Amino acid sequence: MTNIFKTAALAAAVVGATLTVGAGAASAQAEVTLRCHHFLSPMGSVPRRFIEPWAERIEAESNGRIDVEIYPAMQLGGTPPSLYDQVRDGVVDCVWTIPAYTPGRFPEAETFELPFMTSMSGEASSRAAWDFTQEHLMERFSDVHLMAVHVHGPGVIHTTNAPITSISDFNGLQLRGPSRMANALLEELGATPVGMPVPAFPEALSRGTVDGGVIPWEVVPALRVEELAENHTQIGGDRALYNTYFIWAMNPDTYASLPDDLKAVIDANSGVETSAWAGRAMDEGDEVAETAIRERGNTIVTLDDAVVAELRAVGEEVTQRWIEEMNGLGLDGQQLVDDARALVAQYSDQ
Template identity: 30%
Template sequence: MNRKTVAALAASISMSAFAAQAAEVELRLSHWVPATHPIQSLGIEPWAESIKQASNGRINITIFPAQQLGAAPDHYDMARDGIVDISYTNPGYQAGRFPIYSIAEIPFQATNAKEGAKALHEWYDPIAETEMSDVMFCLINPHDPGTIHSKTPINVPADVRGKNIRPAHATMARFVSQLGGASVQVPAPEAREAIAKGTADAMTFPWNSIYIFGIDSEVKYHLDMPFYLSAQMLLFNKDTYNGLAPEDKAVIDDHCTPEWSQKFSTGWADNEYSGRQKMIDSGEHTLYEPTAEEVQLWRDAAQPLLDSWKADVTKVGADPEKIYADFIAALERNNSRY
């Protein structure tokens, strides 16, 4: 081995050793689903690794799953207050707090989570500066359209009357109430217990999460139609973001884009949709596909939610007609309008 080769090898070893040293910026990211959930393996982990690579190892993100650092409904405030640097937040867990964003939760708006994520990001990014001004908005992560899963058949809106239902978020809770049901409002990690103990008769969930959270033995009837989204977010503590060096801010900015919202959401969307076929193949579940007339019954039943949303947005001094038009335009632009 000649001197040049030895010198090159030594330089390579030196650079590798340097890269292995502790990162200059250590960030803590908290979420509330199990560490085995595809949100972590197919969304959060690849995103965090991409940031590490793009920053040449300067930024390291440590992930705390399963409500280790705080309860699911508290994650917005955890980011705001600096309890964590980055939080995975479901705005719908806090009724009425984010009235503009709640349009994303109304049934029959978006058909899918992939292009839908990009559309939601494009639409909400300028709005977040006011509605979520005490955090730094980064990404939107909806799940594949969810539906109703129940112990006994729920095929049309009238079947909800008298049932106790775990809703995905505040908007779905309002919908359940409008249909004569009662809401059992618990976050996703507590949904199985509510069903198993008989506190709830049914729930709104995406398909494969029924398996992920071990609820497949509790609910055997499923409304087979894309129904609603629950659109989570990644949010930064403002002081954390503002304290980054310019080159590190640039890396974060490059990972907080509409394109990254779509990329972040794709793996989970595919995983969730796979649960539907798994139920069919098992032979243990009954999927009911509504007729066109029954779908229209559901759509008509959901219309008051849109009317209520417009009233709520008006109360905070915003223009619901313009906001809704922009929302629909973003969905159409990204081929995700229902």
């Protein structure tokens, strides 16, 4: 597995092919080279704890016949919202991305981004997300080969001036949100939501464009957010304030072109267990990051039960409006919510 940092010219030169034989020294013995693209720093917990180990496993289980090249931080060009189309169109072979960066294309996926839908375990909720996806989203994702879907842990509110300790503290704040549903919740709480991909968050903080935002602990150190927003608010209880739905997907023609025994290697590293692995990577990253930020001396508060109950009431209003919106699209919004809640409860109990 090669974690490649190429010049823009070289990156542009390699974008065109979808399946490369004998691509460079790192893959001289490989029959197939997979180029995988994502928007995070290579120091993030998902690249370090999931994407890179996944690539190493693919190479080992294929006996070196597959080489996986990882291009972090959008090194092959484009923006985070373009990643789905890149893998669909064969510009790259696989991507890790967030469907919510293209609002309206995957409405069923928003179910797992609703307020207080997921548990505090990214691993358990990712198992639920995979099963839900198999039931409700495979037609939406029919133009890619889906290998895993996952969510993160509970998520945290990060602010520059003071920690949020009550609902009234949201009033007037400009807060970054990752998705349409997170933004809807922030707005209902009195904040002004500012939607942006997570790589843009640090610059927005440094420029004062936002007063804070929501991201999970695990990605904070990779973005150095703890240096820009030194106040952090955690949500108590057994459900997350919000979440983000991620996919790990391959170009379907790339997958179809593999011989059967190499397809089997990909298949063995896809599905519910791989989804759980990605969620677990974020859980583990949360623990490491929170410990480091506490040691740094930043202010960390956990909301008490009364405030969480208020938040859940507001979250339920957002959920009910979403259900009505989905019904207007010809979907059964209540059924989507019921199915997701049942799966989250099932895997959280396990």
